[in-house]
Amino acid sequence: MTDHTGTTADDDAREDMTNPLERKVVTAILYAVDVGDRLRLIELMEPLHPADIADLLEQINAFDRMRLIKLYDREFDGEILTELDESIREEVIRTLNPEVLADAVRELDSDDVVDLLEDLDEAQQEAILDVLEDSDRVAVEQSLTYPEYSAGRLMQREVVMAPEHWTVGEAIDYLRRTEDLPEQFYHIVLVDPKLRPVGNVTLGKLMSSRREVALASLLEETFHVIPVTRPESEVAYAFNQYHLISAPVVDENDRLVGVITIDDAMAVLDEEHEEDILRLAGVGEESRLSDSVLETTRQRFPWLAVNLVTAVLASLVIAQFEAAITQVVALAVLMPIVASMGGNAGTQALTVAVRALATRDLTGSNVWRVIGREVMVGLVNGLAFALVMGLVGIFWFGSPALGGVIAAAMVINLVVAGLAGIVVPVVLDKLRVDPALASGAFVTTVTDVVGFFAFLGLAVLVLL
Amino acid sequence: MTDHTGTTADDDAREDMTNPLERKVVTAILYAVDVGDRLRLIELMEPLHPADIADLLEQINAFDRMRLIKLYDREFDGEILTELDESIREEVIRTLNPEVLADAVRELDSDDVVDLLEDLDEAQQEAILDVLEDSDRVAVEQSLTYPEYSAGRLMQREVVMAPEHWTVGEAIDYLRRTEDLPEQFYHIVLVDPKLRPVGNVTLGKLMSSRREVALASLLEETFHVIPVTRPESEVAYAFNQYHLISAPVVDENDRLVGVITIDDAMAVLDEEHEEDILRLAGVGEESRLSDSVLETTRQRFPWLAVNLVTAVLASLVIAQFEAAITQVVALAVLMPIVASMGGNAGTQALTVAVRALATRDLTGSNVWRVIGREVMVGLVNGLAFALVMGLVGIFWFGSPALGGVIAAAMVINLVVAGLAGIVVPVVLDKLRVDPALASGAFVTTVTDVVGFFAFLGLAVLVLL
Known part of the structure; x- marks a missing residue:
C-alpha cells in the first residue's frame, strides 16, 4: 500500500x-x-x-x-x-x-x-x-x-417543524403547501404539543421512506438541543465534536425558537481560531489587515507595554550581577542564550496547553500526567542543549567552569519553562482568564527571570 | 439599541x-x-x-x-x-x-x-x-x-445523482426506490450524459416543488465543482468562503466520482488551524497531548536547535562589544530590553501576515500598502517606547546619553521588526515555504541581531 x-x-x-x-x-x-x-x-x-x-x-x-x-x-x-x-x-x-x-x-x-x-x-x-x-x-x-456571542444571535428564526405524531406523507404535503420555506434546511424538527423539540428527521430519510411511515420512527441518532443563551463557542464545539448539520435552539422553557446550521457554526469556529492565534501572538483579536496605522498601533501597544515590564524585570535581575559581569564579560555575551531558549521552550509548552484547553483535551483526568510530561521533556531537551552549550563554553571561551555554569542554567531554565508553560495556562483557565491572552506574558517573565538569575547566580558561585 | x-x-x-x-x-x-x-x-x-x-x-x-x-x-x-x-x-x-x-x-x-x-x-x-x-x-x-490530503481522499464515493432532464417527480420516485442511499445527503447532483455535473438541487427545493417541475429549473445559484486532485486545504477554503454544504468531485475527464460534505470540510479547517498555531509556536504540527515524552522531545528539539543558532548569532554580535560592556556595564543590563521588544513586535507583525496569507487576504493588490503600514506602526510604537526607555536611562542610570542611545535603538529595532515581520512571510510564501513554519526563526534572528547591534553600536559611538 x-x-x-x-x-x-x-x-x-x-x-x-x-x-x-x-x-x-x-x-x-x-x-x-x-x-x-x-x-x-x-x-x-x-x-x-x-x-x-x-x-x-x-x-x-x-x-x-x-x-x-x-x-x-x-x-x-x-x-x-x-x-x-x-x-x-x-x-x-x-x-x-x-x-x-x-x-x-x-x-x-x-x-x-x-x-x-x-x-x-x-x-x-x-x-x-x-x-x-x-x-x-x-x-x-x-x-x-439575547446576549452577544450567544446561540440566540447565531440562530435563524425560520424553522421547519412538525408535530411528533405526523407521518412522512403528512410532512411532505405540508412542505409542498408551505410558501416561504427557508432557503436551506436539512432537517424537520419534531416537536411535542408544548413546542419542545423531541428529535430530527433528515430530508434524505423523509424522501426515501414510504408515506405511511411515522416520522417518530425515523429520528436521527445524534440529537443536540441548544439553549438560546449558550455561548457560540460551545455551539461551534458541539457541531465539530458531534458532526451536527443543524440543531434546534430552545428558550428557558425548552420551547423551540430557532435553528442553527453548520455553516454558521463553521464561521464561528473559524473566528475562534483566528482569535486564538492573534491572542497568542499578543495582537488584538479584532486585528484586520484593513485596519489603519493608528488602530493597529493601538491594538499592539498594550502587549508591547506588558513585554516592556517583563524585560525591565529581567534587567533588574541582571543589574544585581553588575560586578560579576564587569569581571567576566563573557557572562554578558552568553546570558541571552539561556533566557531565549527558556522563552522558546515555554512558548512551545504553553501553546500546546492553550490549544488542549480550548479543545477540551486537557482535563482534570490528565493534567498531572501532562505536567509530568512537560517537566520530563524540559529535562531531556535541557540536558541535550546543556551538552552543546557546555562545549561552546569550553571551546569558545576556553573555560570548562563557564561551560558547566551555562549547561546547568540551561537544564534549570528548560525544566522551569516546561513547568510554567503548562501550569500558567491551567491556572489562568481555572481563574477564568483566557489563557490564550495572558499566558505568554507570564511564562516569558518566568523564563527570563529564572534564566538570567540561574546563569548569573551560578556564575557568581562557581567562577568568582 | x-x-x-x-x-x-x-x-x-x-x-x-x-x-x-x-x-x-x-x-x-x-x-x-x-x-x-x-x-x-x-x-x-x-x-x-x-x-x-x-x-x-x-x-x-x-x-x-x-x-x-x-x-x-x-x-x-x-x-x-x-x-x-x-x-x-x-x-x-x-x-x-x-x-x-x-x-x-x-x-x-x-x-x-x-x-x-x-x-x-x-x-x-x-x-x-x-x-x-x-x-x-x-x-x-x-x-x-489519490494523493494524500487531496479531495479524492476526503470525498465519499456514494453520490445521489440524476440526469439533467428529469423532473421533480422522477427524482422523488427514484429516491423512494433506491435501497442504499447515503446516511446523510443534502443535494441531488444533476449530470449530463457524460456524467459531468451541471448543478445541484437541494432536497428542500425538491420537497417543496410540484412533481412536473424540471430539476434543471431548481438549480442552486452557487455551484462549485472540485477536481479530485485539489488539496484538501483549498477544498476547506472554498466551503468556508462560499458557504457550501456539499460539492461534487470530478476526475480529470470532468466525470463525477464523489461528493464532499461540509462536515468533512469543517474537520479539515479545524486541523489546518491547529497546524498553523502549532507551527507558529515551533511545535511539531502533529503534536498531541497523548504523545510520549520522547516523541514530544523529538518534535520540539529541532525548533529549539534553530533558536540556539539564532541566540548564538546574537551572542557573536554582543562579543564584538565586550570592551564597551566592560567600560559601561549598564549596557549589559539594558541590552536584552531592545532585543526582546523587537522580537515581540516582529512576532505580532508576522502572525498577522501569516494569517492573512492563509486566508488569502494578503495579495499582490495590497502587499505594498500593508508593508507601509507595518513600518509606520513600528515607527509609532518605537517612538512611544523610545520615550519611556529614554526616561528609564535618565532616571535609573542618570545618563541622558544612555537614554538617547536606547531610545534610538528601540525606534530602529521596532521599525525593522515591522518590516521583517511582513517581508519574511511574504517572501517565504513566494518561495513556497510554509510561512507559519519558518518565519519565526528568521524574524527573531533579525530582531536580535539588529537589536543588539544598534544598541551597542550606538553606545560605542555616543558614550565612549
Whole structure:
C-alpha cells in the first residue's frame, strides 16, 4: 500500500487553484473605476461571488473603495455586506446610497441582519431597522435581546417543524403547501404539543421512506438541543465534536425558537481560531489587515507595554550581577542564550496547553500526567542543549567552569519553562482568564527571570 | 439599541456547559475498569457519543486504555476509531480483538476507512482491508490512489445523482426506490450524459416543488465543482468562503466520482488551524497531548536547535562589544530590553501576515500598502517606547546619553521588526515555504541581531 502515498496534494497546490481575485482581474476592475466605465465594471464583477467582492473591497484602498461602490451603485448585493470585515463595514454602509442600502438589507435573512447590526452605532442601526418590514424588524429586535456571542444571535428564526405524531406523507404535503420555506434546511424538527423539540428527521430519510411511515420512527441518532443563551463557542464545539448539520435552539422553557446550521457554526469556529492565534501572538483579536496605522498601533501597544515590564524585570535581575559581569564579560555575551531558549521552550509548552484547553483535551483526568510530561521533556531537551552549550563554553571561551555554569542554567531554565508553560495556562483557565491572552506574558517573565538569575547566580558561585 | 448588548455569553460559559466527560464520570469508568465490572462499564459508556469515548481514551493512560478496551470488548463502535487521534489509533487497533476490529471496520463508510488506513503501517492496512467486502475493498483501494490530503481522499464515493432532464417527480420516485442511499445527503447532483455535473438541487427545493417541475429549473445559484486532485486545504477554503454544504468531485475527464460534505470540510479547517498555531509556536504540527515524552522531545528539539543558532548569532554580535560592556556595564543590563521588544513586535507583525496569507487576504493588490503600514506602526510604537526607555536611562542610570542611545535603538529595532515581520512571510510564501513554519526563526534572528547591534553600536559611538 505504501506506494500509493508517495505524492501529496500540497505539492502543486497553487497551479490547481482557481483564484477569482487574480491580480489581472483586480487591475481591470480598478481601471474601470478610474475611467468611470460602469458597464465594464458590472461585467467584470458579474462572475464574482459576494464573498469575493467583499474580499476585493477589503484589499483595495479607501479611495478606490468609495469610487467603486458609487459606480457599482444599485448592483450592490446585500450579501456583500454580511461578508465584509467589521472594520470597513461601517465605512461601506456610509458610502452606500440610502436606497441601495435599503434594497440590500431587505434581501437578507433575519440572522444576517442581526449580524450586520451588532457592530454599528445607534444611528446606523436605526437607519437599517427603519427600512425593514414590521415583522422582520420585530424578529431582529427580538434577536438583539439575547446576549452577544450567544446561540440566540447565531440562530435563524425560520424553522421547519412538525408535530411528533405526523407521518412522512403528512410532512411532505405540508412542505409542498408551505410558501416561504427557508432557503436551506436539512432537517424537520419534531416537536411535542408544548413546542419542545423531541428529535430530527433528515430530508434524505423523509424522501426515501414510504408515506405511511411515522416520522417518530425515523429520528436521527445524534440529537443536540441548544439553549438560546449558550455561548457560540460551545455551539461551534458541539457541531465539530458531534458532526451536527443543524440543531434546534430552545428558550428557558425548552420551547423551540430557532435553528442553527453548520455553516454558521463553521464561521464561528473559524473566528475562534483566528482569535486564538492573534491572542497568542499578543495582537488584538479584532486585528484586520484593513485596519489603519493608528488602530493597529493601538491594538499592539498594550502587549508591547506588558513585554516592556517583563524585560525591565529581567534587567533588574541582571543589574544585581553588575560586578560579576564587569569581571567576566563573557557572562554578558552568553546570558541571552539561556533566557531565549527558556522563552522558546515555554512558548512551545504553553501553546500546546492553550490549544488542549480550548479543545477540551486537557482535563482534570490528565493534567498531572501532562505536567509530568512537560517537566520530563524540559529535562531531556535541557540536558541535550546543556551538552552543546557546555562545549561552546569550553571551546569558545576556553573555560570548562563557564561551560558547566551555562549547561546547568540551561537544564534549570528548560525544566522551569516546561513547568510554567503548562501550569500558567491551567491556572489562568481555572481563574477564568483566557489563557490564550495572558499566558505568554507570564511564562516569558518566568523564563527570563529564572534564566538570567540561574546563569548569573551560578556564575557568581562557581567562577568568582 | 446599545442596552441590548450589555451582557455577553462568555460570562457564564462554563455553568451552562454540559460536559459528558466530567471528572466524576471518568472516575466511575476507571473504577469499573479496575474492578472488572463489565456491565457497569457498558452502562456508564452508554450515554457517551463515540467522539467523547475517543476523547476519554486519549485522556487516560496507556495501561487503563488497554484494560478498558479489553473489558469493553465487542461493544466497541467503529466510529470511535475514526474519532481517535492518530497518535494512539495504532495502539488501540493492536489492542482490539481481531473479530471486534473486523466488525467495527465493516460498519464504516468508505471515506472513514480510507482515513483510518492512511496512518497505519502496511501489515495493519492489510489486516483491515482483508475484513472488508470485495466491493468496499476496491473502493477503498481506489481512493488510496489519490494523493494524500487531496479531495479524492476526503470525498465519499456514494453520490445521489440524476440526469439533467428529469423532473421533480422522477427524482422523488427514484429516491423512494433506491435501497442504499447515503446516511446523510443534502443535494441531488444533476449530470449530463457524460456524467459531468451541471448543478445541484437541494432536497428542500425538491420537497417543496410540484412533481412536473424540471430539476434543471431548481438549480442552486452557487455551484462549485472540485477536481479530485485539489488539496484538501483549498477544498476547506472554498466551503468556508462560499458557504457550501456539499460539492461534487470530478476526475480529470470532468466525470463525477464523489461528493464532499461540509462536515468533512469543517474537520479539515479545524486541523489546518491547529497546524498553523502549532507551527507558529515551533511545535511539531502533529503534536498531541497523548504523545510520549520522547516523541514530544523529538518534535520540539529541532525548533529549539534553530533558536540556539539564532541566540548564538546574537551572542557573536554582543562579543564584538565586550570592551564597551566592560567600560559601561549598564549596557549589559539594558541590552536584552531592545532585543526582546523587537522580537515581540516582529512576532505580532508576522502572525498577522501569516494569517492573512492563509486566508488569502494578503495579495499582490495590497502587499505594498500593508508593508507601509507595518513600518509606520513600528515607527509609532518605537517612538512611544523610545520615550519611556529614554526616561528609564535618565532616571535609573542618570545618563541622558544612555537614554538617547536606547531610545534610538528601540525606534530602529521596532521599525525593522515591522518590516521583517511582513517581508519574511511574504517572501517565504513566494518561495513556497510554509510561512507559519519558518518565519519565526528568521524574524527573531533579525530582531536580535539588529537589536543588539544598534544598541551597542550606538553606545560605542555616543558614550565612549
